[in-house]
Amino acid sequence: xxxxxxxxxxxxxxxxxxxxxxxxxxxxxxxxxxxxxxxxxxxxxxxxxxxxxxxxxxxxxxxxxxxxxxxxxxxxxxxxxxxxxxxxxxxxxxxxxxxxxxxxxxxxxxxxxxxxxxxxxxxxxxxxxxxxxxxxxxxxxxxxxxxxxxxxxxxxxxxxxxxxxxxxxxxxxxxxxxxxxxxxxxxxxxxxxxxxxxxxxxxxxxxxxxxxxxxxxxxxxxxxxxxxxxxxxxxxxxxxxxxxxxxx
Amino acid sequence: xxxxxxxxxxxxxxxxxxxxxxxxxxxxxxxxxxxxxxxxxxxxxxxxxxxxxxxxxxxxxxxxxxxxxxxxxxxxxxx
Numbered sequence: 001x002x003x004x005x006x007x008x009x010x011x012x013x014x015x016x017x018x019x020x021x022x023x024x025x026x027x028x029x030x031x032x033x034x035x036x037x038x039x040x041x042x043x044x045x046x047x048x049x050x051x052x053x054x055x056x057x058x059x060x061x062x063x064x065x066x067x068x069x070x071x072x073x074x075x076x077x078x079x080x081x082x083x084x085x086x087x088x089x090x091x092x093x094x095x096x097x098x099x100x101x102x103x104x105x106x107x108x109x110x111x112x113x114x115x116x117x118x119x120x121x122x123x124x125x126x127x128x129x130x131x132x133x134x135x136x137x138x139x140x141x142x143x144x145x146x147x148x149x150x151x152x153x154x155x156x157x158x159x160x161x162x163x164x165x166x167x168x169x170x171x172x173x174x175x176x177x178x179x180x181x182x183x184x185x186x187x188x189x190x191x192x193x194x195x196x197x198x199x200x201x202x203x204x205x206x207x208x209x210x211x212x213x214x215x216x217x218x219x220x221x222x223x224x225x226x227x228x229x230x231x232x233x234x235x236x237x238x239x240x241x242x243x244x245x246x247x248x
Numbered sequence: 249x250x251x252x253x254x255x256x257x258x259x260x261x262x263x264x265x266x267x268x269x270x271x272x273x274x275x276x277x278x279x280x281x282x283x284x285x286x287x288x289x290x291x292x293x294x295x296x297x298x299x300x301x302x303x304x305x306x307x308x309x310x311x312x313x314x315x316x317x318x319x320x321x322x323x324x325x326x327x
Contacts, residue, residue: 010264047261061258106260108272108288218251240289241257 012049012100013037017093018072023160026079027126029065030093034101037071040064042137043110043130043213043241046073046103050085060085063130063215063241064104067137073101076160078126109241113138115211117145117172118204122194122224124152124216128160130241131215139168148174148210150202152194152220154181176202194220196227206232211239218242256288259298262312263287266319277327281305300325 019031042064049059060083066074079090093099111119111134121131128151138147153159156179169175178190178198190198204210212233214224221242228238256263256272263271272288283304290309291301297313302325309325 009268010261045257045260059261061261102261105264105270106257106272106288107270108260108286109257218253219249222249240255242253242255243258244252244254 010102010105012102014098015073015101017095017097017099019095020093023076024158026158027076027160028079028090029074029076030089031066031072031074032099032101034071034073037073038104039068040073040104041107041110041112042067042133043106044104044133045106046075046101047105048075048085048089049100049102050088051100058084061105063133065129065132065136067133067140076126076129076132109213109215109239111137111211111213113141113143113145115145116143117147118208118210119145119147120202120204120210120212121147121149122152122199122212122214122216122228123149124194124220124224125154125158126160127214127216127220127241127243129215131213132161132164134213135165135168135173138173144172146172146204148176148202148204150176150178150194150198152178152180152216155179156182156184156187174202194224194227196231199224199227199231206234209234209237212237213239213241215241216243218244250293252293254292254294255303256286256290256292256300258294259292259300259312260288262298262314265314266312266321276309278302278305278307278309279325279327280307282327 015032015034018033021029045061047061051057062075065076077089123131165175214221221240260272273286275286277284291303293299300310311322313320
């Protein structure tokens with residue numbers, strides 16, 4: 001499977017929308033059925049191509065949200081995105097519609113059960129998407145790798161995959177939230193941007209040499225990666241993925 | 249820091265299209281500062297084309313422009 005994906009030329013494939021699932025007020029997940037999908041690894045991307053009636057084409061790269069599942073893949077898209085592709089995916093696309101995809105692509109920001117743990121995942125907003133693919137892949141594989149997710153969201157209602165994260169937590173998966181703008185009544189968790197002290201509280205310590213994956217808006221990734229290096233994490237073990245100012 | 253900056257992950261498809269293989273795990277060395285990084289970790293700026301910059305010294309590593317029938321590739325910033 002991986003060999004075929006690696007050696008085969010990257011080609012555009014038709015993808016049919018099977019289902020659209022609202023995640024938060026501004027985020028939805030689109031489930032696609034892609035014929036001859038070769039499978040993917042957690043953290044990999046697809047390129048999405050849209051073609052207008054006049055032939056104009058726009059492309060954009062998205063992280064895959066789902067664990068490998070036959071010919072189904074899920075993309076989670078934020079509605080507030082700028083750009084040519086995201087507004088269409090976030091607002092217009094309906095079950096039965098078809099677009100073009102190519103992939104999977106990327107191999108750098110990837111975790112597989114064979115890599116093991118401990119793993120520290122730090123996500124900002126929709127930066128949780130490729131991290132969720134890792135969490136889901138861990139669960140599907142029955143992996144016992146120790147995994148911790150620190151997820152920064154604006155409010156409790158903006159936490160993407162909130163219920164599923166709650167269900168999956170335990171058995172070596174720890175989920176920690178920080179809410180940066182507003183908190184529900186009685187909130188006792190973190191209530192600020194991710195900082196060095198918070199990273200120390202969540203762990204694992206640099207001495208445990210965790211594999212670290214950081215994904216979010218560019219300023220978020222820069223700040224978190226810098227704090228991790230200051231805490232003694234080896235730069236080579238910190239993998240980052242930036243998606244611009246708003247995920248556009 | 250430019251908030252529009254991306255990284256090599258965002259151009260995995262383009263790099264694969266040009267080079268025919270997965271490139272984000274390929275380690276390359278900056279011709280200016282000598283730092284080596286996987287292409288997934290380099291800084292990426294999108295404009296009329298794509299510019300790859302060294303995450304350590306910000307010097308230009310590569311410029312890529314892909315069209316339907318050809319690709320213009322300048323990799324002269326790598327050692």
